[in-house]
Amino acid sequence: MNTSPITKWDGATAYFTYADNPNMMLALLALSAVIVVGSIIFGAFHEKECYVKVEENGKR
Amino acid sequence: MEQQIADLTAKLAALEASTKMSGTINSEVFYWWCIALMIVIHAGFLAYEMGASRAKNVLASGIKNILAFAFIVPTFFFFGWWIYLAFPGGITVADAAADGLPWAQKMGPNLADNATGIFWGAFALFAATTASIMSGAVIERIRMTGFIILAIFLGSVVWILGASWGWHPSGWLTTEYGFHDVGAAGCVHLIAGAFALGVLINLGPRIGKFNADGTANEIGGHNMPMTVIGLMLIIVGFFGFLGGCIIYVNGGQWTNIYGQPTTLSAFSFNTLMGFCGGLIGAWVKTRDPFWMMSGGLVGIISAAAGLDVWYPPLAFAIGFFGAFMAPIVAKMVEKAGIDDAVAAVAVHGWGGLWGVIACGLFASGYPNINDMPPVSLMGQLIGASVFLALGFGSGFFLSLVLKMFGLLRVPPNSEILGLDKTKVPLAAYPEGLRAMPAE
Numbered sequence: 001m002n003t004s005p006i007t008k009w010d011g012a013t014a015y016f017t018y019a020d021n022p023n024m025m026l027a028l029l030a031l032s033a034v035i036v037v038g039s040i041i042f043g044a045f046h047e048k049e050c051y052v053k054v055e056e057n058g059k060r
Numbered sequence: 061m062e063q064q065i066a067d068l069t070a071k072l073a074a075l076e077a078s079t080k081m082s083g084t085i086n087s088e089v090f091y092w093w094c095i096a097l098m099i100v101i102h103a104g105f106l107a108y109e110m111g112a113s114r115a116k117n118v119l120a121s122g123i124k125n126i127l128a129f130a131f132i133v134p135t136f137f138f139f140g141w142w143i144y145l146a147f148p149g150g151i152t153v154a155d156a157a158a159d160g161l162p163w164a165q166k167m168g169p170n171l172a173d174n175a176t177g178i179f180w181g182a183f184a185l186f187a188a189t190t191a192s193i194m195s196g197a198v199i200e201r202i203r204m205t206g207f208i209i210l211a212i213f214l215g216s217v218v219w220i221l222g223a224s225w226g227w228h229p230s231g232w233l234t235t236e237y238g239f240h241d242v243g244a245a246g247c248v249h250l251i252a253g254a255f256a257l258g259v260l261i262n263l264g265p266r267i268g269k270f271n272a273d274g275t276a277n278e279i280g281g282h283n284m285p286m287t288v289i290g291l292m293l294i295i296v297g298f299f300g301f302l303g304g305c306i307i308y309v310n311g312g313q314w315t316n317i318y319g320q321p322t323t324l325s326a327f328s329f330n331t332l333m334g335f336c337g338g339l340i341g342a343w344v345k346t347r348d349p350f351w352m353m354s355g356g357l358v359g360i361i362s363a364a365a366g367l368d369v370w371y372p373p374l375a376f377a378i379g380f381f382g383a384f385m386a387p388i389v390a391k392m393v394e395k396a397g398i399d400d401a402v403a404a405v406a407v408h409g410w411g412g413l414w415g416v417i418a419c420g421l422f423a424s425g426y427p428n429i430n431d432m433p434p435v436s437l438m439g440q441l442i443g444a445s446v447f448l449a450l451g452f453g454s455g456f457f458l459s460l461v462l463k464m465f466g467l468l469r470v471p472p473n474s475e476i477l478g479l480d481k482t483k484v485p486l487a488a489y490p491e492g493l494r495a496m497p498a499e
Contacts, residue, residue, distance in 0.1 A: 009171075016168035025163045029138070036134055044205040044467070050483040054474045060482055 083310035084174045090308050091178040097300020098185035100293055102129055105192040107290030109199055112281035112402050116478025117200045118488040124199070124207055128191045131208050132215040136184040138162050140216035144183065144223055148230040182304040183220070186248060189301065191215035193252035194455075196402035198259060201266050201475050204483075206467040210458060214255050218454045222247040226443050229319045238433030239443040240423065242316040243305050243327075243364025245415030246443055251451035253409020256400070257393075258455030262463045265399030267475055276394050279401070284350060291353035295335065298360055302327055302367065319429050322368035330375035334363025337379030345384045354407050355383030361411035365419035365440075369426055378422070382414045409451075416444045 005020035006012045018024040053060050106125050113121040132140075139162075146157035159166045159176070166176040191211035198207065226233035227247045233239035241247065270276055281287055306324060307315045316322045338359015342351040359379025363370060370378070390406035400406070420440025427434050462468040474482040 013172040014165035014168060014170040016170070019165065019168065022163065029162050032134060033138060036131065036138075040131075040205060040208055043208070047204050047483060051471050051474050054477055054482050055471055058473070059477070 080310060087308040087310060088174050088178050091182050091304060094300040094304040095178075095181045095185055097297050098182070098189065098304065099297070101185075101189050101297030101301060102192060104290045104293030104295075104297055105189075105196065107286050107293060108402065109196045109290075111283040111286030111288075111290060112196065113199050114279070114478070115282040115489060116480055118282065118480060119484045119486060120204075120479030120482075121199045123484065124202070124204060125192060125195050127204070127208055128195050128211040128215070129188045131212050132188045132191055133184050135212045135216040136187045136220075137167070137180070138216075140187055140220050141167075141180050141183065143217060144220045144228065147221060147224040148228045148232065150225070150232050154230075183223075186223075186244065186301070186304070187215035187220060190219040190248050190252045193249065193404050193408045194256040194259060197256040197400045197404035198263055199401045200479065201470055202263060203467055203470055206459075206462040206469075209462065209467070210259060210455070213454065213458055214252065218255060218450060219247055219251045222251045222447050222450050225446065227317055229317065233439070233443045233446065234318055234428070235432050237439035237442050238428050238435050239439050240318070240419055240426065240435040241365040241416055241443065242318070242322070243302055243360075243367045243415075245361050245364035245412045245419075246447045248412070249361045249364075249408040250412030250416060250444065250447045253405050253407070253412055254448050254451030255455030257398070257405045257409060258452045258457070259459040260398050260400055260405070261456060262459040263468055265397070266401070267472060269399045270397060274397065288349050288353050291350075291357065295353075295356055295360070298357075299331070302331055302360075302364070305367075316368050320368070320427075326368050329372040330363050330367045330370045331360055333370075333372040333376040334359045334367075334379035337376035337381075338362065338383035341380035341383030342386065346387050351387055354403060355386060358383040358386045358407050358411040361408065362415045362418060364412075365415045366423045369423050374422060378415075378418045382411050382418075385414070386410055413444055413448065416440050416447070 003017040004015070005018070006015050018028065050060055102125070106122055109121045109125050110118050142157055142160035142162070145160040146153045148154060158164060161167070166173050167180070168177075170176070191214050194210065194214055195207070223231075223244070225231045225247075226239045226241060227244055228234070231239070239246075266279060268277060269279055303324070305317060306322065306327060307317065307319075309315055313321045314323055335356045336359065339352050339356040341359065342348075342355020345351070345355075359382060362378045362382030363375040367375070386403070386406045389410040390400070390403040393400050393403075393405050398405075417437075417440055419435065420437035424436050425434055433439060459468055470479065470482070480486075480488060
């Protein structure tokens with residue numbers, strides 16, 4: 001997969017992967033945001049499940 | 061002859077370019093190591109909070125602290141840096157904000173920009189420090205989900221908005237009122253302490269902290285040496301934090317965040333003198349090693365606003381007073397029925413408030429640049445009031461919303477059993493040290 005925005009180093013400025021592809025940048029940004037939000041939601045469910053077990057059984 | 065002049069001119073140009081690039085790279089190297097030292101702050105907060113927790117909550121407190129760091133760095137990339145660049149004028153968005161958008165060409169590896177990444181990194185670590193300040197206050201009873209949301213909000217929105225207003229060369233508190241706070245006593249410590257106070261009011265005390273008649277019980281952590289060593293690690297990390305507060309000017313004198321000339325030597329004098337003033341102030345007041353090390357931190361925070369200008373014995377005295385008063389403030393917080401497990405409100409909130417006001421009391425008249433107002437007591441009081449309102453208001457409001465949705469506090473049985481046994485798949489001390497019976 002060729003993700004490089006440059007073909008030579010002379011005169012290169014922003015050279016990170018997909019620097020020349022705004023759609024891919026936005027897609028990756030959205031993906032990372034989904035990971036952050038999704039992880040918080042996942043953590044909330046796990047936490048709630050643990051609390052319910054303790055409330056019902058007195059232990060996890 | 062002409063050829064020799066041309067050769068010399070070319071050599072001179074090459075030398076100038078080389079010197080300039082060396083300066084640029086030196087600047088990057090300087091802030092790179094400031095970032096590394098600031099991570100030591102987190103090692104310190106980690107040890108501090110785990111030591112201050114009872115054995116039944118040690119790992120849960122550690123996880124909470126680590127996750128604050130983990131979630132703040134990406135969210136600071138998403139919107140924190142943009143907020144800093146966007147709002148120095150107040151609520152209108154500055155043109156420079158475009159450079160902080162997460163899809164900007166400066167927000168990634170770029171051979172034409174050696175500055176953005178390293179400054180973003182330093183500010184992200186300031187953000188994580190700010191959230192860690194709140195983290196210790198709420199141990200042993202806050203829900204992880206609610207804590208992460210609060211940490212993101214404090215670290216990637218609230219403090220950086222305050223920094224844009226009062227810790228930025230074009231911040232309106234400086235351009236309008238001459239606000240001066242080179243070591244971030246206000247935007248980091250005062251805001252975080254006030255935010256924590258707002259959260260604590262809605263969170264409530266740990267079970268067993270207060271008796272029916274309102275008197276308080278001491279809930280000791282399980283490992284005071286770990287807490288004290290953690291505090292010393294925070295002090296080590298503060299040299300990275302304060303180093304990150306000074307601007308490396310390629311080929312010129314250092315400046316503070318406002319563009320006023322200063323030296324790293326000035327910071328060295330006053331950080332160490334404030335630290336030791338704080339150690340002694342807390343020792344005189346309490347003779348307690350926890351408060352001595354916390355007092356050292358208060359001493360640095362108290363001297364932080366004017367680190368660039370203090371006569372060192374004055375920094376010592378300011379640190380002494382701040383730390384002498386901090387245990388009194390902590391007792392007042394406790395008497396108000398608020399359970400601040402690590403005295404974050406007193407150490408950071410009071411220390412930051414006193415530091416900002418002390419700068420107005422003892423450093424008024426120091427000139428600004430570009431015809432902006434000089435340092436004044438009124439300017440410092442305005443800045444302190446803005447930070448206090450911003451921190452407390454946002455912390456109180458957001459935690460109230462989380463409370464309404466049941467996301468703020470763990471259920472009582474889990475709190476009594478201990479958060480490690482409730483949700484952590486490991487034991488902190490599988491052999492030897494056992495948790496005390498449920499309190």
